[in-house]
Amino acid sequence: MSVYGPVVKIHPVVLSSICDSYERRNEGASRVIGTLLGTIEKHSIEVTNCFSVPHNESEDEVAVDMEFAKNMYELHKRVSPTEVIIGWYATGFDITEHSVLIHEYYSREATNPIHLTMDTALQSGKMNIRAYVSAQMGVPGKTVGVMFTPLTVKYVYYDTERIGVDLLMRSRVTPNRTKGLTSDLSQVGCSAARVQDMLTTVLAYIEDVLAGKVAADNSVGRFLMDLVNKVPTISAEDFENMLNSNINDLLMVTYLSNLTQAQIALNEKLVLL
C-alpha cells in the first residue's frame, strides 16, 4: 500500500465549499460529508474541488447515497477531466466509527483516500482543518483495526485565487460583511497602503533591535539589505528621461482612446440623423 508524503495542499475553493454545504445541511443532520477531487503527485496531493453527498446518519447505521456520488463525479469529470477522487471530507470535531465505514467505501473508489475534517461548529474556537490517511493496525489475523494518521495540511493558491481571497478578506471587516468592487486609482492606493503597513511592521522590528529589546537575527538582516538595495540607483537625469518617456506613452494611449471614443460617438450621431 503506497503511503503518500505527508503534505496535503488545499485550495480555498474547497474549504468555502465545505462551509457552504454545512450551512445548507438538512434539518437534524449534525454533519455533512462529501467527496474530494484533485490531483495526485509524487509527494503531495492537491485538493482542488469537492462536492457534498447526501447521507443519513443515526446511532447505529449510516447510509450514503453512492449513486449520487458517482453521478456527480461523472458530471465533474466532463468539465475537468484531470481531477480524480482522492478522498472525502466530513465536518465535525472528531472521527467517529461511521467514518471508518465511509472511509472503506471511498477506498474502493480511490487508492488510499485521504480524509479531511473541518470543525465547522467551531468547538475549540478554531476551525481545525485536518487531513488523515488510514493505516491498518492491530494483530494480523486477529483483531485488525484502522488507524487514521494525520498529514500536514498546506494552503496553496493560484495567483488569481490569491487576489480573489485578498478581496474576500477585506470584506470581513465591514459591518454587514459586504464589499463593493473598486476600480481605478483607489486600488493602487489600497495596495500601496498595504505595502506601507508592512514597512511599518519592519521598521518597528528594526527599532526594537536597535534599542536592544529584541535579539538581532542575521537572516532578517540579510533580507533587509536586499530590500534596501532593491531600489536601483539611477542618475537623476536618466530616471527623469525614463519617467517622462513612460508618461508620454501612457498619455498618448489615453489621448488615442479618447479620440476613438469621440469618433464612434460622432459616427453614431451621424448615422442616426
Place this chain on the structure above:
Amino acid sequence: MASRKESSAASTTVMASTSGTLDSPVKQIQIEGLVVLKIIKHYQEEGQGSEVVQGVLLGLVVEDRLEITNCFPFPQHTEDDADFDEVQYQMEMMRSLRHVNIDHLHVGWYQSTFYGSFVSRALLDSQFSYQHAIEESVVLIYDPIKTAQGSLSLKAYRLTPKLMEICKEKDFTPEALKKASIGFEHMFEEVPIVIKNSHLICALLWDLEDKSTVADKHELLNLSSSNHLEKSLQLLMDRVDDMSQDIVKYNTYSRNLSKQQQQKHQYTQRRQQENAQRQSRGEPPLPEEDITKMFKPPQPPPRMDTLLIAGQINNYCQNVKEFTSQNLGKLFMAEALQEHN
C-alpha cells in the same frame, strides 16, 4: 447558441413553480465569495489560452437584489455531440444540486474574456434568450488577465429594455434603430456588484490568514505596462478596421439609396412631361407604372454588427484608460521613491 436557448427554456419549466416574474429590474448583485473562487478556479484550470470558459450562475432574487449563491461550470465544446450533452448536463447538475439544498434557480451565466473582448453576437443572443426567459438574469464577465494584474475584475451586465425590444423584433435595420434611438452606450447596463460572505466563511478567512504566508507578489504595483498596452491596442486596431469597413458599406448603401431616389425622381418627372405632352396631343396618358417595382430599393445593411463593434471599441477604450490612469499613479509613486534616494 441554440442549445443554450433550449436549456434555459427547459430550466424555466423546471422552476416555473418556484419563481415568479418580477417587474422590477435588478439594481444590485450580491455574490458570495464561493462563487468568485469557483469562477477563478474554473478559468485557471480549464481556460488557458484564449478560450472562453462559461458556466451557469445559481441563486435567488431578493427584493431588488440578485443574490448569486453558487455556480457550476460548463464543459468545453470539444465533441460533436456537445449540443445534446449540454442540456442533459445542466439538467442533471441542477437536479443533483437540489438534493444537497443548493439553490437551483438559474439566474444567469458567466463567461471569461480576453482583454475585454466580449461584446459579440453570440453573447448578445445568449443574454437575450436568458433575459427573455428569466427577467433578472445577468451575465458576469470575468477578466482573468486584469485580475492577474492585481485586482479582481468581475462585471455584471444586462441588456437594456430598449435593446430587448429590438432583439425581440429581430429588426436590425437603420430605421428601427433610429426609432429606438439606441447608441452603443445604451446596449448594456452594468449592475454594481457587492461581495458578501456568511459568518462561517468569515471565520474561515480569519483562520486562513493565520495559516498562510503573506502574498509575496504585489502584482498591482508592477510598473511594466507596455505588454498589456500593446495587446489592447492591437485588439482595438482590429476592431477599428472592422468598423471602418462597416462604415464604408453603409456609405455605399446610402449613396446607392440617394442615387436611386434621384433616378426615381427623374423618371417620375419624365413621365409627367410625357403625359403632359401626350395630353396636349390628345392621346391617352401612359399608365402610371409602379415605381417601386422598377427600382428595387437596395437592402439596408443590418446595423447590429456596427452597434456591437462600437460597443466593443468603447469597452476597449475604457479598459485602456483605466489601465493608463493606474500606471500613471504608479509612475508618480516610483518618482517619489526615487527622489529620496
